[in-house]
Amino acid sequence: MAAQQLPSSPPTASEPAADGLCVDGLNAWYGQAQILHGVGLNVGPGEIVALLGRNGAGKTTTLRAIMGLVRRSARQLGFRGADIGPMPPFAIARRGLGYVPEDRRIFTDLTVDENLETGRQPPRPGAPQWTPERLFELFPNLGRMRDRPGGAMSGGEQQMLAIARTLMGNPHMVLLDEPAEGLAPRIVEDMAAALLALKREGLSLLVAEQNLNFARLLADRAHVLAGGESRFSGTMAELDADPDARDALLAV
Amino acid sequence: MSFWIAQFLTGLASAASLFLVASGLSIIFGVTRVVNFAHGAFYMVGAYVAWSLTERLSGAFGWWGGVLLAAAAVAALGALAEILVLRRIYQAPELFQLLATFGLTLVAADLVVMLWGPDELVGRRAPGFTGSIALFDQMIPAWDLFLIALGPVALGLLWLLFNRTRFGVLVRAATQDREMAAALGVNEKWLFTGVFALGVFLAALAGALQLPRESVNHHMDLRIIVDAFVVVVIGGLGSITGAFVAALLVAQLNAFGILLFPKISLVIIFLVMAAVLAVRPWGLLGRPDVAQRPPAATSARPWRPLGGAGRLAMAALVLAAAALPFVSGDYLVIAATETLIFAILAVSLHVLLSVAGVASFGHAAFFGLGAYGVALAVKGLGLGMGAALALAPLVGLVGAGLFALAAARLSGVYLAMLTLAFAQILWSIAFQWVEVTGGDNGVLGLWPAGFAAQPAGFYWLTLGLAVLVIGVSRVIMFSPFGYGLRGARDEARRAASIGVSPGLMRWCAFAIAGTGAAVAGALFAFLKGSVFPDTLAIPVSVDSLVMVLLGGVQTTLGPLAGAVAYKALSIWLLSQTQWSKLALGLVILAVVLAFPRGLVGVVNQWRDRWLTQRRPGHGEPP
Ligand SMILES: Nc1ncnc2c1ncn2[C@@H]1O[C@H](COP(=O)(O)OP(=O)(O)OP(=O)(O)O)[C@@H](O)[C@H]1O
Ligand SMILES: [Mg+2]
Numbered sequence: 022m023a024a025q026q027l028p029s030s031p032p033t034a035s036e037p038a039a040d041g042l043c044v045d046g047l048n049a050w051y052g053q054a055q056i057l058h059g060v061g062l063n064v065g066p067g068e069i070v071a072l073l074g075r076n077g078a079g080k081t082t083t084l085r086a087i088m089g090l091v092r093r094s095a096r097q098l099g100f101r102g103a104d105i106g107p108m109p110p111f112a113i114a115r116r117g118l119g120y121v122p123e124d125r126r127i128f129t130d131l132t133v134d135e136n137l138e139t140g141r142q143p144p145r146p147g148a149p150q151w152t153p154e155r156l157f158e159l160f161p162n163l164g165r166m167r168d169r170p171g172g173a174m175s176g177g178e179q180q181m182l183a184i185a186r187t188l189m190g191n192p193h194m195v196l197l198d199e200p201a202e203g204l205a206p207r208i209v210e211d212m213a214a215a216l217l218a219l220k221r222e223g224l225s226l227l228v229a230e231q232n233l234n235f236a237r238l239l240a241d242r243a244h245v246l247a248g249g250e251s252r253f254s255g256t257m258a259e260l261d262a263d264p265d266a267r268d269a270l271l272a273v
Numbered sequence: 274m275s276f277w278i279a280q281f282l283t284g285l286a287s288a289a290s291l292f293l294v295a296s297g298l299s300i301i302f303g304v305t306r307v308v309n310f311a312h313g314a315f316y317m318v319g320a321y322v323a324w325s326l327t328e329r330l331s332g333a334f335g336w337w338g339g340v341l342l343a344a345a346a347v348a349a350l351g352a353l354a355e356i357l358v359l360r361r362i363y364q365a366p367e368l369f370q371l372l373a374t375f376g377l378t379l380v381a382a383d384l385v386v387m388l389w390g391p392d393e394l395v396g397r398r399a400p401g402f403t404g405s406i407a408l409f410d411q412m413i414p415a416w417d418l419f420l421i422a423l424g425p426v427a428l429g430l431l432w433l434l435f436n437r438t439r440f441g442v443l444v445r446a447a448t449q450d451r452e453m454a455a456a457l458g459v460n461e462k463w464l465f466t467g468v469f470a471l472g473v474f475l476a477a478l479a480g481a482l483q484l485p486r487e488s489v490n491h492h493m494d495l496r497i498i499v500d501a502f503v504v505v506v507i508g509g510l511g512s513i514t515g516a517f518v519a520a521l522l523v524a525q526l527n528a529f530g531i532l533l534f535p536k537i538s539l540v541i542i543f544l545v546m547a548a549v550l551a552v553r554p555w556g557l558l559g560r561p562d563v564a565q566r567p568p569a570a571t572s573a574r575p576w577r578p579l580g581g582a583g584r585l586a587m588a589a590l591v592l593a594a595a596a597l598p599f600v601s602g603d604y605l606v607i608a609a610t611e612t613l614i615f616a617i618l619a620v621s622l623h624v625l626l627s628v629a630g631v632a633s634f635g636h637a638a639f640f641g642l643g644a645y646g647v648a649l650a651v652k653g654l655g656l657g658m659g660a661a662l663a664l665a666p667l668v669g670l671v672g673a674g675l676f677a678l679a680a681a682r683l684s685g686v687y688l689a690m691l692t693l694a695f696a697q698i699l700w701s702i703a704f705q706w707v708e709v710t711g712g713d714n715g716v717l718g719l720w721p722a723g724f725a726a727q728p729a730g731f732y733w734l735t736l737g738l739a740v741l742v743i744g745v746s747r748v749i750m751f752s753p754f755g756y757g758l759r760g761a762r763d764e765a766r767r768a769a770s771i772g773v774s775p776g777l778m779r780w781c782a783f784a785i786a787g788t789g790a791a792v793a794g795a796l797f798a799f800l801k802g803s804v805f806p807d808t809l810a811i812p813v814s815v816d817s818l819v820m821v822l823l824g825g826v827q828t829t830l831g832p833l834a835g836a837v838a839y840k841a842l843s844i845w846l847l848s849q850t851q852w853s854k855l856a857l858g859l860v861i862l863a864v865v866l867a868f869p870r871g872l873v874g875v876v877n878q879w880r881d882r883w884l885t886q887r888r889p890g891h892g893e894p895p
Contacts, residue, residue, distance in 0.1 A: 135442045135445075138442050
């Protein structure tokens with residue numbers, strides 16, 4: 022296996038800049054079970070990076086560990102020059118790192134507008150700024166149901182709302198967990214277009230994904246996980262050329 | 274007719290303060306998942322502080338200002354308690370926080386007597402609302418009319434707060450999903466403190482607004498907390514509108530119950546609560562409870578039978594306990610007997626709590642069934658001590674079995690409250706069915722016979738039964754049946770798929786716990802030589818819960834240790850100081866704070882650290 026590329030050798034495409042996310046030697050636990058074993062990855066400013074792996078590879082756990090939502094330890098856990106390792110989740114979010122979970126976790130009792138309000142944070146210099154009106158331009162569906170409770174929305178609408186809610190925090194970077202999961206093919210394309218629009222605004226994204234084709238639509242680079250360990254890091258072209266990494270990705 | 278209308282208006286006025294208290298309780302539970310037992314204490318302290326302030330501040334502004342200032346000051350106290358105590362134990366098992374708020378209640382109960390004296394205080398009337406107004410040929414106090422108007426106004430203001438302010442939206446979001454709220458940048462810590470302070474403010478305000486209606490006394494806390502719990506449960510946890518409707522209902526039941534059904538006046542609200550829960554297991558306007566945290570007693574490490582050394586140690590302990598009467602006087606022996614009786618009670622509750630995952634706020638029900646079982650067997654059937662002791666546990670078994678059938682659809686706090694209702698219903702039967710139970714005068718002259726007539730003999734009998742009950746409950750737990758019980762608790766669906774019916778298992782847990790508690794109650798009747806309705810009252814339930822929590826939920830020896838520590842400590846404190854509640858409350862708070870993850874949590878933490886250190890190449894969990 023060409024496994025041990027990470028974390029010993031520095032990543033290729035962009036250096037772990039002071040204004041990106043830089044993770045090294047990340048371990049995470051659910052109860053007694055250690056799920057992540059020394060995961061390393063980095064995301065530069067304005068980049069879209071895909072976090073790839075099969076079911077159960079540890080993608081979700083990696084994102085949750087970065088946010089501080091599971092018990093974790095790391096050699097390095099830097100975001101825009103700050104060590105977020107000791108921080109609780111809310112403090113990480115307030116440094117401009119957003120998170121959209123796999124299961125969306127919309128507040129079902131709250132209306133669309135109220136859901137957006139829960140994500141609101143003050144404007145952040147250097148990061149794209151969002152208002153409900155701007156978000157409704159990005160996701161026109163939402164604008165037509167501002168008073169609808171989150172529980173009465175379709176899965177696709179909830180996904181848009183989950184992303185919009187996180188954007189209300191004016192983040193520099195968003196961790197997105199399987200944004201296209203369960204969406205109809207046409208909506209998947211809309212989603213990819215919306216995410217690329219976000220990139221043009223200057224937002225960086227780390228997108229956990231099983232679907233290599235969706236990742237290809239978006240990503241500049243990819244990290245591959247298997248069994249809670251890093252298996253590959255490089256550009257999409259390098260990924261296609263690496264048989265071991267492709268093995269780790271083949272759907273079960 | 275006009276008399277009924279007047280009674281109705283009185284009920285409406287009571288509903289307002291009940292609503293304020295209950296909505297605070299409900300809001301706090303919704304967000305922090307803390308069952309705030311101290312809520313009644315904050316209500317009482319609000320009344321006392323308001324009394325002092327309105328006595329000192331003069332004029333109309335002084336009175337109204339004093340009331341608001343009192344509520345604000347008590348809210349600040351509440352925030353302080355949240356920051357110093359609760360904030361440190363949110364990670365602990367759910368019921369641990371109940372223990373902490375119980376400690377706060379004890380402290381407050383003695384502090385108000387210390388600061389304001391034991392006598393009732395009569396406060397100033399509200400300026401502008403001192404008179405009465407003639408309505409329907411009756412004189413209605415103007416203050417009652419003010420309170421009647423206040424209820425809907427408070428409901429409206431709370432609605433605005435929760436629907437039109439950012440704080441309110443965040444509270445509702447965190448009520449549903451705390452973790453997601455945190456990931457969006459919401460600082461849970463301060464949100465929790467804010468919510469707690471708000472809830473306490475409402476309680477203290479309600480207490481302060483009682484000044485013109487009734488005198489201030491140090492029994493106010495327990496009187497209101499039970500009603501408030503009932504309101505919250507009938508209305509549905511977390512629902513403010515539900516609390517409003519339920520407060521109206523409960524207040525009217527209290528107002529009319531005494532007129533319409535004098536025989537069952539004390540119990541009517543519990544009967545109504547049981548009826549509501551039978552139809553709507555989550556209250557009138559509540560919704561199914563999504564547990565955000567594992568139940569009180571889930572543990573990665575189940576109980577294990579004792580090893581050889583452990584058995585030897587237990588045998589030595591029993592022998593040492595049996596030797597007590599040889600080395601001490603009767604007083605100590607009697608105190609030790611009482612302690613052992615409560616150890617049996619705690620162990621039986623522990624079966625329910627840790628094995629079936631069912632918290633009971635009304636374990637006194639089964640204790641009292643045992644005690645009254647003895648009384649009726651001796652006085653009614655003319656049986657001797659031996660036969661009565663054999664019969665009484667059966668009464669507990671039948672009672673628990675019937676209750677578990679009736680409660681099959683409930684879980685969580687709702688089930689805990691239904692056990693409380695059951696205990697209260699039995700209590701009021703004991704209290705109001707005078708022909709059979711003697712009512713408040715109790716049943717007297719239940720003295721043990723033969724060798725047990727001496728304190729030492731009765732002590733040995735109790736010790737023997739304690740060993741028997743604890744031994745039997747351990748044998749049951751470690752049998753395949755016991756593993757089935759715990760399986761049903763940890764994963765209902767998986768247990769069902771391997772043929773274990775969770776419902777049946779829970780029924781069995783109730784039956785075992787009820788029988789054990791009844792044994793304790795039967796012994797208690799003979800120890801005291803009498804039975805009073807007190808054996809069915811709330812303090813017995815609370816004490817047994819405190820003992821289990823104090824000792825630690827995850828071991829069988831925990832409740833034993835907890836019972837011995839708690840009972841011995843309270844008996845000793847009672848003999849040492851006039852302020853025994855204060856001291857006991859402080860001890861409980863100290864224990865809670867010293868072991869913020871629970872006693873057993875501390876042990877687990879040590880074990881985890883030890884395990885990960887021995888696994889090379891793996892990082893250290895923080
Ligand atoms: N709450 C949990 N408790 C225990 N183990 C868990 C928990 N959640 C996930 N795991 C385990 O951790 C491992 C990684 O899970 P994770 O959810 O991170 O995978 P994933 O790559 O996101 O998979 P998927 O593509 O299915 O979303 C899996 O083996 C899973 O069984
Ligand atoms: Mg996942």
